[in-house]
Amino acid sequence: MKLILLGAPGAGKGTQAQFLTQHFSIPQISTGDMLRAAIAQGTELGKLAKSFMDEGKLVTDEIIIGLVKERITQSDCANGFLLDGFPRTVPQADALADAGVAIDAVVEIDVADEVIVERMSGRRCHAPSGRTYHIVYNPPKVADCDDQTGEPLIQRDDDKPEVVLDRLKVYHQQTAPLVDYYQAAAAKNDALRYIKVDGTQPIDQVQSKILGQLN
Ligand code: AP5
Ligand code: ZN
Numbered sequence: 001m002k003l004i005l006l007g008a009p010g011a012g013k014g015t016q017a018q019f020l021t022q023h024f025s026i027p028q029i030s031t032g033d034m035l036r037a038a039i040a041q042g043t044e045l046g047k048l049a050k051s052f053m054d055e056g057k058l059v060t061d062e063i064i065i066g067l068v069k070e071r072i073t074q075s076d077c078a079n080g081f082l083l084d085g086f087p088r089t090v091p092q093a094d095a096l097a098d099a100g101v102a103i104d105a106v107v108e109i110d111v112a113d114e115v116i117v118e119r120m121s122g123r124r125c126h127a128p129s130g131r132t133y134h135i136v137y138n139p140p141k142v143a144d145c146d147d148q149t150g151e152p153l154i155q156r157d158d159d160k161p162e163v164v165l166d167r168l169k170v171y172h173q174q175t176a177p178l179v180d181y182y183q184a185a186a187a188k189n190d191a192l193r194y195i196k197v198d199g200t201q202p203i204d205q206v207q208s209k210i211l212g213q214l215n
Pocket of ligand 1: 133
């Protein structure tokens with residue numbers, strides 16, 4: 001199963017990815033998590049990406065496409081994968097198609113901008129795994145600690161309200177065109193499904209809506 005999760009910052013891509021990757025036994029490929037790992041490790045890629053991410057801007061297509069192409073050839077991707085946060089621009093989507101990657105379904109998680117800003121302020125993350133919580137909607141068992149490791153949770157640098165607004169702007173300008181792009185692609189290709197879910201429902205309901213349409 002090869003899946004793409006499409007949605008605004010904070011729509012719940014990472015949250016739903018946790019369930020979907022377990023259900024289908026496929027790896028989660030989150031370009032955001034990959035870049036944050038590179039920043040934490042202090043690599044050249046991390047240094048380059050940090051300035052873009054801190055401002056809510058996209059990292060260049062060239063870098064991201066190289067990163068994803070390399071990742072999807074690894075052995076754990078043989079039975080499929082879930083792309084979380086990629087593609088995010090039309091050139092990225094074209095690069096995926098040009099590489100001959102046959103996607104089974106694009107899942108759009110639809111959430112209005114007003115809801116997003118509130119969600120981001122309550123988000124807490126376990127940096128090493130990318131696991132995501134919310135202080136109200138999805139609290140960890142012990143406050144500020146990851147459920148599986150007990151390690152501390154952090155707030156992402158780009159979750160400050162002013163950066164969230166910039167990320168939303170970038171989403172509408174550069175990523176939202178992929179909604180039409182993939183709807184048109186699905187209309188022409190029976191093997192590609194386009195699934196749209198209301199992401200303002202509670203987390204478990206969003207999950208069952210997605211699974212219901214995928215199975
Ligand atoms: P990335 O890490 O991909 O961030 P994003 O797309 O902005 O998305 P988020 O991770 O913020 O949100 P999410 O949809 O995963 O929501 P979550 O599940 O956490 O990218 C970060 C940066 O990296 C970019 O700005 C860019 O600079 C760079 N980058 C990454 N990929 C790139 C690419 N392809 N090209 C160029 N640059 C790239 O949920 C959010 C919160 O809401 C959580 O607290 C969660 O618990 C809560 N929540 C989730 N679902 C629900 C629900 N149904 N009800 C109530 N609360 C919910
Ligand atoms: Zn995410």
